[in-house]
Amino acid sequence: MGTLAAGFRLQLRFYRSYPDLLVPLLTAPLYGVVFTLVMRDGHRPDLVGSASLAPFYMSLWWFALFSGGWIIQTDRWEGTLEHLVSAPAAFAAVVLGRISATLLPAGFAFTETWVFARYVLDAPVTIRHWTVFLASFTVTLFAMAATALLMAALFVLARNAVTFSNSASFPFYVLGGILVPVAVLPGWLQPFTRPVFLSWSADLLRAAVAPGPVPHPALGLGAIAVLGVAAGLAGGVVLSHILRRLRTRGELAIT
Amino acid sequence: MSNASVVRHAFRVGARDYSTIFTWKTWLGAWFVRVLAQVAFFALVGRMLGSAERTQYLLVGNAVLLAGMVGMWAVNMVAWERSTGTLPLLAASPTHPAVVLASRGSYLVADATVSAAGALTVAGLLFGVPLPWARLPLALPVLVLVAGSAFCFATFAGGLLLGFRSAQPIVTNVAVVTLMALCGVDVPVDVYPAPVRWVSSVLPVTHGLRAIRLILGPAPAWEPILVQAAWEALVGAGWLAVCLLSFHAIVRRGRRRGTLDHSS
Amino acid sequence: MPVSTTPRPALRGPGPSEHPGDPAQATLESLGRSVGAPAPGTAPAVEVTDLVREFTRRRKSPARALNGLTLSVPEGEVHGLLGPNGAGKTTLVRILSTVLLPTAGRAAVCGHDVVREDRAVRRLVGVVFGGDRGLYTRLTARENLEFWGALQKVPARLLRARSSELLDRLGLAEVADRRVEGYSRGMRQRLHLARGLVGEARVLFLDEPTMGMDPVAAREFRTLIGELRGEGRTIVLATHDMAEAQALCDRVSFVRDGEVVATRSPHALTDLAAGVEFDDLDDAALALLTDLPGVTEVTVGQGTTRVRTDSEEALSSVLATAVGQGATRMRTLQPTLEDVYVQLIGDRGLKV
Numbered sequence: 079m080g081t082l083a084a085g086f087r088l089q090l091r092f093y094r095s096y097p098d099l100l101v102p103l104l105t106a107p108l109y110g111v112v113f114t115l116v117m118r119d120g121h122r123p124d125l126v127g128s129a130s131l132a133p134f135y136m137s138l139w140w141f142a143l144f145s146g147g148w149i150i151q152t153d154r155w156e157g158t159l160e161h162l163v164s165a166p167a168a169f170a171a172v173v174l175g176r177i178s179a180t181l182l183p184a185g186f187a188f189t190e191t192w193v194f195a196r197y198v199l200d201a202p203v204t205i206r207h208w209t210v211f212l213a214s215f216t217v218t219l220f221a222m223a224a225t226a227l228l229m230a231a232l233f234v235l236a237r238n239a240v241t242f243s244n245s246a247s248f249p250f251y252v253l254g255g256i257l258v259p260v261a262v263l264p265g266w267l268q269p270f271t272r273p274v275f276l277s278w279s280a281d282l283l284r285a286a287v288a289p290g291p292v293p294h295p296a297l298g299l300g301a302i303a304v305l306g307v308a309a310g311l312a313g314g315v316v317l318s319h320i321l322r323r324l325r326t327r328g329e330l331a332i333t
Numbered sequence: 334m335s336n337a338s339v340v341r342h343a344f345r346v347g348a349r350d351y352s353t354i355f356t357w358k359t360w361l362g363a364w365f366v367r368v369l370a371q372v373a374f375f376a377l378v379g380r381m382l383g384s385a386e387r388t389q390y391l392l393v394g395n396a397v398l399l400a401g402m403v404g405m406w407a408v409n410m411v412a413w414e415r416s417t418g419t420l421p422l423l424a425a426s427p428t429h430p431a432v433v434l435a436s437r438g439s440y441l442v443a444d445a446t447v448s449a450a451g452a453l454t455v456a457g458l459l460f461g462v463p464l465p466w467a468r469l470p471l472a473l474p475v476l477v478l479v480a481g482s483a484f485c486f487a488t489f490a491g492g493l494l495l496g497f498r499s500a501q502p503i504v505t506n507v508a509v510v511t512l513m514a515l516c517g518v519d520v521p522v523d524v525y526p527a528p529v530r531w532v533s534s535v536l537p538v539t540h541g542l543r544a545i546r547l548i549l550g551p552a553p554a555w556e557p558i559l560v561q562a563a564w565e566a567l568v569g570a571g572w573l574a575v576c577l578l579s580f581h582a583i584v585r586r587g588r589r590r591g592t593l594d595h596s597s
Numbered sequence: 598m599p600v601s602t603t604p605r606p607a608l609r610g611p612g613p614s615e616h617p618g619d620p621a622q623a624t625l626e627s628l629g630r631s632v633g634a635p636a637p638g639t640a641p642a643v644e645v646t647d648l649v650r651e652f653t654r655r656r657k658s659p660a661r662a663l664n665g666l667t668l669s670v671p672e673g674e675v676h677g678l679l680g681p682n683g684a685g686k687t688t689l690v691r692i693l694s695t696v697l698l699p700t701a702g703r704a705a706v707c708g709h710d711v712v713r714e715d716r717a718v719r720r721l722v723g724v725v726f727g728g729d730r731g732l733y734t735r736l737t738a739r740e741n742l743e744f745w746g747a748l749q750k751v752p753a754r755l756l757r758a759r760s761s762e763l764l765d766r767l768g769l770a771e772v773a774d775r776r777v778e779g780y781s782r783g784m785r786q787r788l789h790l791a792r793g794l795v796g797e798a799r800v801l802f803l804d805e806p807t808m809g810m811d812p813v814a815a816r817e818f819r820t821l822i823g824e825l826r827g828e829g830r831t832i833v834l835a836t837h838d839m840a841e842a843q844a845l846c847d848r849v850s851f852v853r854d855g856e857v858v859a860t861r862s863p864h865a866l867t868d869l870a871a872g873v874e875f876d877d878l879d880d881a882a883l884a885l886l887t888d889l890p891g892v893t894e895v896t897v898g899q900g901t902t903r904v905r906t907d908s909e910e911a912l913s914s915v916l917a918t919a920v921g922q923g924a925t926r927m928r929t930l931q932p933t934l935e936d937v938y939v940q941l942i943g944d945r946g947l948k949v
Binding site: 096097098101104105108109111112115116117119120122125238240241242244245246247248249251252257258259262263 | 367380500
Binding site: 080081083084087088091092095096156157158160161162163164165166167172324325326327328 | 652694697716719720722726731733736744747748753796
């Protein structure tokens with residue numbers, strides 16, 4: 079427990095020391111302006127509400143990718159990884175503590191996006207289905223943390239992690255259906271969207287602020303949870319592989 | 334060293350920096366997929382709105398924005414230059430800093446142009462947007478102008494931000510979304526009040542994008558196209574002038590205070 | 598001032614002069630006991646037997662960093678691992694601090710096996726590597742220390758006070774709330790040491806702790822390490838600096854090619870490999886010196902003559918003889934690491 083808390087606090091200190099980790103909190107309102115302007119200019123006021131919330135998912139994905147994904151790798155660069163491994167505290171607990179700290183700016187990103195949408199963009203974002211909203215929000219944050227764990231582990235092993243993280247933004251925004259629902263995508267692309275937890279989350283959040291009933295809430299929630307658990311388990315497996323490799327080979331370098 | 338060889342060497346240095354991030358395989362398999370997705374992300378909105386005209390508007394706007402976006406990376410380039418300690422060497426060299434900067438960044442302009450032109454073509458084909466293919470090559474020099482003026486703008490911003498390491502990624506990201514919002518990429522500039530339109534007219538992308546929309550439009554006329562392209566060049570030249578003035582000021586102050594070689 | 602919150606008797610291992618290291622005896626002792634929960638103070642702090650570590654290389658035979666190394670360090674001793682770069686010192690420290698697994702052989706810290714009981718070992722050891730890296734540079738010294746303290750399982754209620762105490766003790770109190778990125782080498786190294794101490798480690802590994810430090814900072818740092826000696830902590834100091842090992846250690850193990858060549862008291866080192874260099878020695882004097890007992894080597898160079906001896910007494914008689922012969926310009930020679938090896942084990946098996 080103490081280790082989790084130490085990891086959590088460490089990550090919060092990093093947010094203070096590296097403000098660039100919080101950049102989506104600055105770009106989200108700008109994206110909000112762009113998205114709502116496009117819908118209004120296209121004479122579709124009915125789409126303004128959901129469009130104004132889309133930047134939240136961009137922030138969420140960004141946090142998973144950048145502030146979560148680089149956690150272990152930065153320790154490698156700083157030369158602190160060996161000290162983490164040789165400490166009596168469980169390495170996985172440190173990583174988990176740091177990743178759970180990324181939920182804080184992610185949660186804040188939603189508040190920011192919603193308040194900006196409601197009071198600055200004047201978008202209709204009243205939450206009509208609170209149960210669906212709260213459930214999907216919680217399970218989405220869980221899936222995001224699990225995905226961040228998987229990325230953190232994979233980025234250590236991947237030769238092109240920098241290239242990947244720089245390139246994994248918009249392709250996943252499209253597959254996640256965060257602005258344009260997955261249903262509008264061409265049919266050949268649709269099977270690729272389902273393994274992306276964002277696609278289920280975005281559908282549920284849109285439904286939660288829309289009038290009328292929410293279609294298949296249990297299916298959506300279940301899918302997000304399953305994808306989150308899968309990412310978390312995969313992350314755990316890769317993490318223990320990394321630790322084993324570090325101790326048997328003496329380094330993590332890709333040769 | 335002659336200017337030509339400075340250009341050659343600086344280009345090589347820049348290209349080497351770049352090759353630590355990309356090989357041509359990762360450029361094509363990761364980066365190009367990303368820029369294509371960025372254009373598609375917005376073009377899909379047009380499709381959702383059920384309007385072919387709007388789809389084309391968003392597709393062209395966001396493809397041209399890519400040229401400006403890649404040009405904006407010059408912010409980071411200036412920071413590298415400082416952190417690798419080459420800035421004092423640059424200041425002490427007999428070559429004009431404009432020559433060095435231009436050649437140092439020429440690979441960025443090249444990448445910007447290729448990214449934008451490639452995304453425009455491939456996304457155009459994917460979305461079945463009826464682009465006038467024969468006139469597409471005419472857009473290339475304008476894309477170079479857009480990338481170049483964004484590069485000058487970014488170099489100036491990068492110079493201002495020297496010493497604030499955390500600020501560079503923040504500024505690059507915020508600047509790109511600002512360009513997206515203000516330069517007529519997704520919605521016409523006319524939707525904004527006059528003061529915002531003035532800002533927009535001195536930003537890179539705005540005029541070049543207008544020129545390209547005219548080139549790809551139904552009835553292209555030479556004169557307005559050339560006027561808009563000239564404006565884009567002028568905006569770039571203006572930022573370059575500001576950039577060089579500030580560079581001289583930094584060097585003068587740095588020589589006086591001895592801060593030029595501090596990599597903070 | 599001890600850092601410990603619970604007072605602990607200052608346990609000193611058997612002194613090097615009375616007990617010039619008897620690994621065999623220590624091994625027998627540890628074999629006779631169950632590995633699970635050794636009583637403190639009875640198991641050696643470090644017990645390494647026939648340790649081998651190989652690193653696989655691409656399209657080459659594996660590199661052997663440790664080649665059957667055996668070592669025993671009693672609790673409370675400051676033990677030097679002296680050897681050139683690449684001798685295997687760092688590999689040994691990494692294995693003992695559970696960061697690396699051995700290929701073969703056995704290593705234990707306070708009776709706990711580093712492979713099977715790695716968690717127990719991690720609670721006992723503190724590691725200090727030399728160099729610039731290994732700290733979160735954008736955090737302050739205090740933030741770094743509190744984080745590492747939490748990872749060392751220091752109870753939260755003690756952590757703040759202990760961090761302050763350590764920062765104060767290591768002369769970092771005034772800069773404790775500044776980011777580490779602005780620190781000098783020496784300051785970073787003191788923070789590294791604080792990190793090694795924050796968990797109340799019973800065994801402290803220092804790997805080239807003064808590497809890259811300027812001489813003044815290195816001397817101050819050695820003074821600090823010297824202060825830790827009286828606290829009953831076992832310290833294993835890996836270094837290639839003979840003066841450093843001499844100044845700090847109770848015993849020194851010479852490591853070469855992944856093996857311990859010999860373990861000696863550092864006082865023995867001063868007797869070894871001493872010599873004089875003369876600038877103005879005439880032929881008659883030279884002939885006299887060459888025949889003195891204890892003179893091992895005489896080399897005549899351009900205008901200078903080097904005379905090496907095997908003991909302090911021999912050196913004295915060389916000096917007396919030379920002065921008697923009218924020599925006035927001379928300087929004593931500091932033994933190099935290589936000299937010491939040659940003196941210790943002769944030329945047997947040495948690839949220079």
